[in-house]
Amino acid sequence: MVATASNTQIRIATIGSVDDGKSTLIGRLLHDSKGIFEDQLSAIGRASKKYGDGSFNLALLTDGLRAEREQGITIDVAYRYFATPNRSFVLADTPGHVQFTRNMVTGASVSDVAIVLVDARHGVVEQTRRHVSIAALLRVSHLVLAVNKMDLVEWREDVFDAIVTDVGAILESIGSRVPLRPIPVSASNGDNVVESSPNTPWYEGPTVLGLLETLDIRADESSAAVLPVQWVNRVHGGSDYRGFAGTLHGGAIRVGDQVVVQSKGITTAVTSVRVAGSPADLAVPGDAIAVELADQVDVGRGDVIVGSGAPAPVVAAHIEADICWLGETDLRVGDRLVLRHLSRDVTGSVVAIGQRLDLGTLTAEDAEVLTLNDIAKVEIALDRPITATTYAQGRVTGSIVAIDPVSNGTVGALMITDAR
């Protein structure tokens, strides 16, 4: 596996039900690690007087929209950035309300780690199950369970243990093996967030920050090199340059490599590589590159250049996927969707819907209709083939975004489980 920057920068999403303390935990992390500027602190102080009981409200650091402050809730993802000497962090604070689940999916889909907040007084609720299920399906590398407001249950270990068991059961029910890292905290008081708490002598693990600084983030699973062509850089005249530009996934590409242009099935070789515009001998996953090819082949946006390595993506017109339905209107068998996969948009028809997750009972049930925020399995027949891996083989090469062909709205997030 080639080295990447993923262990120096880590992307984190806070998830969980409304009022369980996600925004407060992020505020506490930033505050105690000196990630808040003085003018921001004084602005929060002023806003705390306006919107609350006057006590300093750390959540106002990320709840930046007027409607959020007025209602005391998070509507959309807020992104915050801070660094310690060991790592830099991108924090996505996602909303807990069920009607804003699409925003939670956005925040969690690119995160290495999800921190699920659970209010110790209320335990696991339906929205906890929904968020934990989605984070697991999105394949975060680690799930940190912050059992919050422990001060309000007298720091009882049995309360903590029961919640850890319940969250473990959610993961088990959907067959996820994501490592679970439970920590008892009080976000508003700071216990076990940056500083170890004297209130939890029975807990010997790290603080939230201590854990985030040391977690080993696995790189995206390696596969064949996959270069979706976004654009062709062309210089006419003297040099006659034709560079097929895109972001590389899965594996490395070198000058001289044999590649196959899909879905056309043409074999050729790489004659030059540019990484971020500069000539290079080698490109690694995550690089924005452009390659020239040996033969005058017809390659354009939407095509995929595949290098050596395994597993290779398959050219497929029939896919099965886990879906998070984010549309305001229902999804039914027979519906037509625009499906954006890598740099290609194809249309497709829903052939079958099944296994909708009942978040009350954590059982899968048959379904013919999906409504907003449902999680289910779906089968889709595509009008044109895509070149894809499963989501387990690659987060980018195995994901599809569904777009409503009439409204142009983004209505679904799909994780491919089978492509043929």
Next chain:
Amino acid sequence: MTMFADDTRDVSASRSHLDRLEAEAISIIREVTAGVDSPVLLFSGGKDSAVLLWLAVRAFRPARVPFPVMHVDTGHNFDEVIAYRDALVSEFGLELVVASVQKSIDDGRIADPGPTGSRNRQQAVTLLDAIKEHKFDAAFGGGRRDEDKARAKERILSFRDRTGAWEPRAQRPEPWNVLNPRIAKGEHLRAFPLSNWTELDVWEYIEREQVPLPSIYFSHRREVVHRGGMLLAIGGPVVAEVGEKVSVETVRYRTVGDMSCTGAVRSDATTHREIIDEVAASRITERGATRADDQFSESAMEDRKREGYF
């Protein structure tokens, strides 16, 4: 100023977090360029737009940047910034569109805030008019989420309806950073390739790449007046009022904007490294330190964005 050499990148496999941010930004620039009919890059002459332009050059090299750059000109410019803009445009062979706030005032599209008033807010009207006139359907901006709490909420692609307004409650989800740039006729979008960069990242990238900047970012001596808690440069729209004392100070700028509301900071930093050390040690955000217009109200930025601001 010289265009960067066709350097060969380090062939080792290790990548820094700046490399990761650079790749993400280039990917966004290419994707939006391919996904819309007529993009434009908003160029203020500030450090963020300088980095944005640099990344656009890298995205398409050795080909030319396949879209024009647009400067929304408040008329309250630092001379150094206009000289810099013109040199850069000529160096990279870019097409420059200038949208003039003064012309919007002359045409009666916006009220004249007076010779000394800030024209920052009025820019939105000029910008939207220019987007309509030139039929642009996407505008790249150098906005970063770490700048302001409303920006922290904005997606990489920000949709604007026929009036140019931003509706924060109806943003499109962007799972896996997959962008959906589809729009209806008359709508347009703003794209923010630097969304995940911090001020420090921008400076470290500028140092690494030796991105050319206007000279006012570096320490220099300048006549200033203290006004509203800020150090404002004397010149253009800024004249000393009765009772104000003009002094010569050693200063530099952390942002570049309308002269009448962009404050200088006292600084001896003359090199990239000295600026990076200063930024890393700062306890105040760049906008908090130097932008009077963001301090009017608690949601100043959100209000302006809803009106069509960047």
